[in-house]
């Protein structure tokens with residue numbers, strides 16, 4: 107049996123999404139910037155996809171800027187807003203201490219350019235509280251960036267409250283909502299977001315396409331220049347198949363949201379109950395209540411997460427120790443460090459992330475294998 111429990115790293119392309127993308131990969135291949143008829147048809151289809159996405163996130167179509175990834179969108183927003191709005195009175199960027207590396211590294215690059223960067227600490231539940239932001243923000247702040255859902259531990263931030271604080275000090279607010287679809291209802295206006303980031307491959311869409319939602323009233327400098335596509339905000343030939351795929355995937359995600367949440371929650375609850383019964387001394391990382399149902403980040407204690415991961419993978423079960431991006435880097439997760447995990451337990455964690463294509467039988471098989479794996483590894487452990 108092959109069991110994929112790494113849906114926070116990426117998801118399988120929904121066959122319905124592929125079906126809608128296929129014509130744009132085969133017969134409808136025109137460049138949407140071309141003036142001839144097929145080009146104009148492609149531009150029309152692009153415009154419709156943009157309108158669909160705008161409606162689903164409660165924003166204006168002209169605020170949607172398609173990119174090649176969420177990594178690019180986050181770089182564009184963090185660097186673009188900082189660089190375009192810098193002044194002798196405003197020079198500070200605030201991000202949370204548990205942001206994805208593409209936000210964190212963007213902020214660290216800005217630090218080299220002389221910007222002041224502050225990190226909002228997370229509490230032991232992995233939450234970024236409004237009080238913690240209040241302590242750091244002042245009138246020199248240009249932008250605050252806090253992710254809606256954390257990719258490693260699945261915790262959910264109170265975006266509305268955080269955005270209000272940012273605005274009350276004259277700062278703009280961005281949220282990386284890559285892990286939030288379809289768990290949170292997205293509405294940029296109601297949430298108070300000036301900027302938002304999404305990535306299609308996290309919600310059963312294709313890889314290689316993301317978006318930055320921008321408030322066009324706010325100055326932002328492009329990251330990629332060239333032919334002037336996306337109204338000059340992001341040059342590069344429009345990835346029509348990818349953009350169509352993103353729009354269809356987002357539409358399906360919200361149309362089928364309630365059944366999906368029910369399914370994923372049932373799988374997660376079944377997993378957690380069975381796990382606690384099968385294996386002693388396991389602990390959940392992050393808030394118990396303010397979390398998305400797709401994620402369980404679990405500390406096993408006494409044994410290495412990587413050893414568990416590799417053993418499980420031999421048995422056909424595919425999980426991760428944290429974010430996919432840090433999988434090639436065995437340094438302890440800075441997210442787990444930020445939530446105050448004991449240093450002896452930093453490397454003892456596995457992220458299980460559930461999705462549309464998982465079944466209860468897969469969960470039962472995983473628990474059975476996990477029980478054997480953990481028992482065996484603990485039997486070798488000098489500290490168990």
Ligand SMILES: Cc1ncc(COP(=O)(O)O)c(C=O)c1O
Pocket residue numbers: 114115174175176177178206208253255256257282284285305306315316429430431
């Ligand atoms: C929270 C978060 N932000 C950004 C990214 C980067 O997304 P992409 O793969 O589209 O660059 C990821 C992917 O792991 C993520 O989980």
